[in-house]
Amino acid sequence: MIHKLCLGDFRENCYIITNSKNKCVIVDAGEEFEKIKNFIDKNNLKIKGIILTHGHFDHCASCKKFQDLGVKIYIHKLDADKLYTDNNLAGLFNKTFDEFDADVKFDEGNLKVGDFDFKVIHTPGHSNGSVSFVYKNNIFLGDTIFLNGVGRTDFYDGSTKKLISSIQKLKPYLNGEYNLFCGH
Numbered sequence: 001m002i003h004k005l006c007l008g009d010f011r012e013n014c015y016i017i018t019n020s021k022n023k024c025v026i027v028d029a030g031e032e033f034e035k036i037k038n039f040i041d042k043n044n045l046k047i048k049g050i051i052l053t054h055g056h057f058d059h060c061a062s063c064k065k066f067q068d069l070g071v072k073i074y075i076h077k078l079d080a081d082k083l084y085t086d087n088n089l090a091g092l093f094n095k096t097f098d099e100f101d102a103d104v105k106f107d108e109g110n111l112k113v114g115d116f117d118f119k120v121i122h123t124p125g126h127s128n129g130s131v132s133f134v135y136k137n138n139i140f141l142g143d144t145i146f147l148n149g150v151g152r153t154d155f156y157d158g159s160t161k162k163l164i165s166s167i168q169k170l171k172p173y174l175n176g177e178y179n180l181f182c183g184h
Contacts, residue, residue: 001017001018002015002016002017002018002138002179002181003015003016003017003018003039004016004181005032005035005036005039007030007031007032007035007036007058008030008031008032008058008061009031009058009093010030010031010058010184011184012028012030012031012058012059012183012184013028013181013182013183013184014026014027014028014029014030014036015027015028015140015181016036016039016040016045017116017135018043018045019115019116021115022043022044022045022046023045023046023047023048023114023115023116024040024045024046024047024048025047025048025049025050025051025113025114025116026047026049026050026051026066027050027051027052027053027133027140027181028050028051028052028053028059028060028140028183029050029052029059029060029061029062029063029066030057030058030059030060030061030062031057031058031061031062031095032062033061033062033065033066036062036066037065037066047066047071048113048114048115048116049071049072049073049074049104049113049114050063050066050071050072050073050074051074051075051111051113051118051133052073052074052075052076052079052102053130053131053132053133053140053141053142053143053144053183054075054076054079054082054126054127054129054130054131054142054143055075055079055081055082055083055087055088055127055129056082056088056089056127056143056155057088057089057090057093057095057097058089059142059143059183060073060075060082060083060088061090061095061097061098063083063100064098064099064100065098067100067103072103072104072113073100073102073103073104074102074103074104074105074106074111074113075102075104075105075106075129076105076106076107076120076122076129076130076131077105077106077107077129078124078127078128078129079127079128079129079130080101080102080105080129082127082129083099083100083101083102084099084100084101085099087156087157089155089156092155106120107120107122108120108121108122108131111133116135117135118133118134118135119133119134119135120132120133120134121133121134121169121170121173122166123141123142123144123166123167123169123170124159124162124165124166125144125150125151125153125158125159125160125161125162125163125164125165125166125167126142126143126144126150126151126152126153126155126158126163127143127155127156127157127158128157128159128162130142130143130144130151130166132144132170132173134173134178137177137178137179138178138179138181139170139173139178139179139180139181140181141170141180141181141182141183142182142183143182143183143184144163144166144167144170144183145167145170145174145180145182146182146183146184147182150163150167151163151183
């Protein structure tokens with residue numbers, strides 16, 4: 001089952017994927033740590049990891065607090081620096097950010113997080129390390145594609161050319177066979 005929490009001033013979508021064993025993986029633990037933690041506690045869930053579609057603060061602001069509780073954080077290797085530098089854009093929007101380093105830095109391919117198996121598709125453009133996660137017949141797009149548009153490319157290491165190429169790469173998943181989960 002997939003649950004959505006809409007978080008923070010930018011209304012970032014945090015997804016919590018659960019299985020029948022009350023285990024879960026969180027996709028993009030943005031702002032509002034307490035809201036996410038309350039959902040986890042209320043539903044008696046065991047977090048197996050937090051996977052990030054990219055390293056902008058609105059998608060990972062709660063990660064340090066979860067990491068302090070023993071939860072592993074996963075991010076593409078090309079966005080890992082955003083977790084401990086100003087490249088996460090928090091300063092640009094006058095937001096505070098608890099810096100940290102990811103536990104796992106991955107590349108395109110298969111990613112196992114506890115009992116959950118994901119296919120990672122590297123989809124740069126919004127950021128250089130942006131990814132989309134395929135889980136069963138679902139795809140988590142982060143800020144690559146939205147309902148009525150695409151992610152911004154005018155931030156640090158964004159690229160319109162790369163975003164267009166990434167959208168072409170995602171076309172096989174946009175034919176109606178997959179449920180699409182966007183970052184906003």
